[in-house]
Amino acid sequence: MNKIELLAPAGSKEALVAAVNAGANAVYLGGKSFGARRSASNFTDDELKEVISYCHMMSVSVYVTVNTLIKEEEFVDVMNFIKFLYENDVDAVILQDIGLLMEIRERFPELHCHASTQMTFHDLEGVKYAERMGFSRVVLSRELSFQEIESISQNTNLEIEFFVHGALCISYSGQCLMSSYIGGRSGNRGACAQPCRKAYKVKNLSTGFQTDDAFFMSPKDLMTYDQIEKLKTLDNISLKIEGRMKGADYVYSVISSYRRGLDEGFDEVSGDNFKRTFNRQLSNGFMFDTPYEKLMNFEIPSSYGTPAAKVISISDGKMTLQLLDQLNKGDELQYRFKGKTVGTRADVIMIGDTRVQTAASETFVKIPFKHKVPENAVLYKTYDKTFIDEMLKNSEIQKIIYFVKFCFEAKLGQNPVLIGEFSDPKATKITINSDKIVERAISKALNEERVVEQLSKLGGTPVAIESVICTIDTEVSIPVSELNAMRRRCIEEFLSMQSVRYNRRKSNDQSIKAIKNNDDSIINKDELQNTVNSFHLIFRDANHLNQKLSQLENLDFNSKSFEVKLYLNDFKGFNQNFEALLSYDVIPLLPRIIRSDDKVEIQLFLKRYHNTRPNGFIRISHIGQLELLAPYAFEVEADYPLNIINSSAVKQLEGQNIKSFVWSTEMTKEEIKTSNTKLNPKFKNCSSAFIYGHLPLMLSEYCPVGGAFVGHDKCMLCKKNEFALVDDHNLAYPLFCDPEHCRAEVMSDQKINLIDQIKALEKIGVYQYRLAMDCYNFDCSRLLSSILESDSVDEIRDQNRFDHELHTKGNFIKGIE
Structure with missing residues (x-):
């Protein structure tokens, strides 16, 4: 089995x-x-x-x-x-x-x-x-x-x-930042506010058309x-x-x-x-x-229930219903229309002039209802009191999982003995010896029937009687209370043994205290004075990056006081433009999700990249991608989707041969500083922060564009149009749609912009900066030109301190729960 x-x-x-x-x-x-x-x-x-x-x-x-x-x-x-x-x-x-x-x-x-x-x-x-x-x-x-x-x-x-x-969850679990971005309540910290259950419009940014409000991100159970x-x-x-x-x-x-x-x-x-x-x-x-x-359930994000009744009429605060299901006192009924709901609890049910506790399907009844509801509307039963009461009653019925064979022996002048043989995997056998002495009966002698009756009283325990074997001398007696006590001791000893599974030793408190006291790696400011700032520019579209590469032709990167590294989050586009991208030392960034339909192509790409750059850089978006990279000797970097939020996680990365990483976007400046102080000195200069760009808030295997406009995937609308989710505050969250997989990313409505915080980051030991260089309806040419043409970090900071686009500091200042 x-x-x-x-x-x-x-x-x-x-x-x-x-x-x-x-x-x-x-x-x-x-x-x-x-x-x-x-x-x-x-x-x-x-x-x-x-x-x-x-x-x-x-x-x-x-x-x-x-x-x-x-x-x-x-x-x-x-x-x-x-x-x-x-x-x-x-x-x-x-x-x-x-x-x-x-x-x-x-x-x-x-x-x-x-x-x-x-x-x-x-x-x-x-x-x-x-x-x-x-x-x-x-x-x-x-x-x-x-x-x-x-x-x-x-x-x-x-x-x-x-x-x-x-x-x-409509987003891949662990890849959703929407709740923490909107209100600081992080799903990664158990405080998700469930923004996916809110109503949204889906807007075509290319045409301006948008749908009515619906629960486009709320899946059925x-x-x-x-x-x-x-x-x-x-x-x-x-x-x-x-x-x-x-x-x-x-x-x-x-x-x-x-x-x-x-x-x-x-x-x-x-x-x-x-x-x-x-x-x-x-x-x-x-x-x-x-x-x-x-x-998906676009209609409501809460309990749907079952069809319960059709509205016949409403007058004088009472509703006449034709029941589609049995109705019981205490049931809750709900009417819904365009995402709105009204309801009542059926505390009063009338059949004609008679008040009843229950009414069968097809019956006509009247119940009080203060809301206006159209005739022929269907009401749904969202709380089935009789069913729920039955489930609650059944849930308290003790489950029997063990059986016991009792062997009881009572011989004149000796201590009675009870042996329990149990049906657990170890076939546990427990012997109970009484302190009492079996005496000659004065009036009523002990018999087998009475012994079986008392030993069978196992109510409230997970044990039931399989059999009772008695060996009793004639005309003897022991107190019934002693029989009961022996039975209780046997069962309690058995259950006590079952409740302990492991023989674990007490652990060392000092080893836990050592975590807190691991402050011997404080940043040495003199050591970091010569550290070079590094800008990591992330592109997700090879064609977009190719358009920008022409700006590099006459630039001397070696003349700068900082480093610039280019990354592409599009392995298929990388393959198609392989030689050109490698000539500019573009580094591949593996996608967060690699399903079976991409696995062969990814592996072929890695072999090709390794043949050209055997010790080249590559950036991963999931810890499991190290298994794909195991045959190679790449210099591996870890991106922010790994959710690195403490120094112990960084030590884990070191142990996995990862050379650098991006701190979680849910960390504040002070939290990064605290964690940075605890890093291995050799790893202190290897941390990076996300400082610019629209932040991916959800990654979903479902695309709201296909859901809203055509009701299915593979609609290909995103090949010609750009889309966004629009919330009840009229904030637009751009959508990155993947037409090949029908996968969608919900992006932040505003760009993260921490360029003015570069000095503050330097002070806490962060010298590498991740910048997302493209997003829907946004061209980063001005910023890109600034980075490529400036000679110092101060120039970049001064030129881009105030962006003409709306921007936010994300969680860098306010933090998360």
Whole structure:
């Protein structure tokens, strides 16, 4: 039988119990800090001890989310939290931060680490590199197809986990900066404000035409239950249910349905039940090639519900309805039109003049309703009280997972003995010897029936009786209370043994304190006086770059007091203009996402580049791309999508043979300064900051242009037009659309401009600057000319201190939560 784990969310204690009783093999949950769902109830340290013990007692694994980026000053706290989890038997931690991974591997090598979906692992090479780094499991990106998941799972030693049900992020997880850019609430820090669930217009910048408001970036919820038989063909996988913000009713309903599907096969009833809990409508997501019209819900971003009633008439504050489904007191009904919703709770239901608690489908009823709704409108049931109450009741029913064979012996003048033989994998055997002495019965003698009755009282435990064998002398007696005590001791000892999985030693506090005290690498200002500033100009279009290269013809780069490096984020365009670009020492930048359809071409390009520049520079956008580069001796640089936000992450890069890197765009000046002071002295001059250009805020496998204008991908509208998302403040976020893959990037409405901060960056030890040199409807010729024609950094700064375009400092000053 294939090894398949059913992994449940647990945002509260009630949801956790529901998950266990519904049949989850494992749960994932968070503490009060460092998890990617801050708004969930989550668990205190004392509660974590209890739930880990409880879950292990119930043969359920516990994975704790520590899947946010960790700021420098938080490392001691987060490592003390890891130490606490390690010593209290947690099965694994889920991580995003590569620096945190390094610190854990160094101090707690036995602790399993899972790579969060926030790390954007999306191909086999990346998964192989995750194994090299020390992960035991990878949570794959939600955008992968079933075929890609199948191929990865068959070609790796790691456990593979992927989402099969719940909310979908429209951006690749870990590649979304929109929430932090707009309001400082970072998805990488567990504080996402979900701007994707807002209404937008899609505007054609070429023609000026724009759509009406709709929820163009809000996908339906993922549901793959109807593909359960395909999922069961995979091996060594974990099927993950999203929902740490959801209640116990949702968790029980979804987990129990998938449990039945895995154990017994697909059934229609379970499939229908998903619509009775919270859902934004349901689709197979990207896993099974869902077309745009079935992937997205442009109508509303909240729970969709099920059709419940048709409006017949409204008068005197009451609505007459013809029911399309059973209606119960406490159900919530909603009418929606053009993204607006009005609703009520059915606290009063009238059939004629009679007030009722429930009414069947096709019945005509009246309910109070104060809003105006047109006749024949359909109302949706968004809260099914009877179903939810049933799920909550079922979620509290203790699941039986062990059976016990009791052997009881009572001989006159001796101590009674109870032996329990349990059905756990170790076939545990526990012997309980009573302190009491079996005595001659004075009135009522002990009999087998009474023993079986008392030993069978196992209610409230996960243990049930398989059999009871009694060996009892005639006419003897022991107190019933002693029988009960022996039974309790046996069960408690057994469950206590089950609740402990690992024999872990106490860890060394001094090694954690050493993280905080690692300040021996303070920047030596004299050492940095001769450091050369370096401008890294990033182009994403080979044709655009070729147009600019003519400006270089008569320039002497060696006469400058700073360095200029040119990069191209377009490997196909690089291939087409290979010789010309290499003549200007243009450096390739690998794309953030490399799916299977580009893999062969990428590998051919790397071989070609290596044959010409065997020790050349190359910049990566994902840590897993180091696996692609393993056969070569390139000088590797790491771009900002790696989310490097602390010095431990930089040390991890050093260990992976990366020579330079770009700090996360979510860092403030002070945070960069703090982290820079802790770097290896040899690495101090190797950090870079994003100082100019429109910042990519989302990277999506779905294109809102195709979604809004034609309802499908491959529309090719972006080949002739430029587009933007327009929000309710009339701010336009340009879209970079990839017509070949129908992938889209949402760009910042304003340019980041930190050119006036170059002196401040120099003071904190940053001498390399990343500049995005092209964007929709924007020509960087003036800035490019300034950089290429100036002799000093001061000239560049003075000429571009105030840009004629709207600009922002991003998170450089204000920071993120």
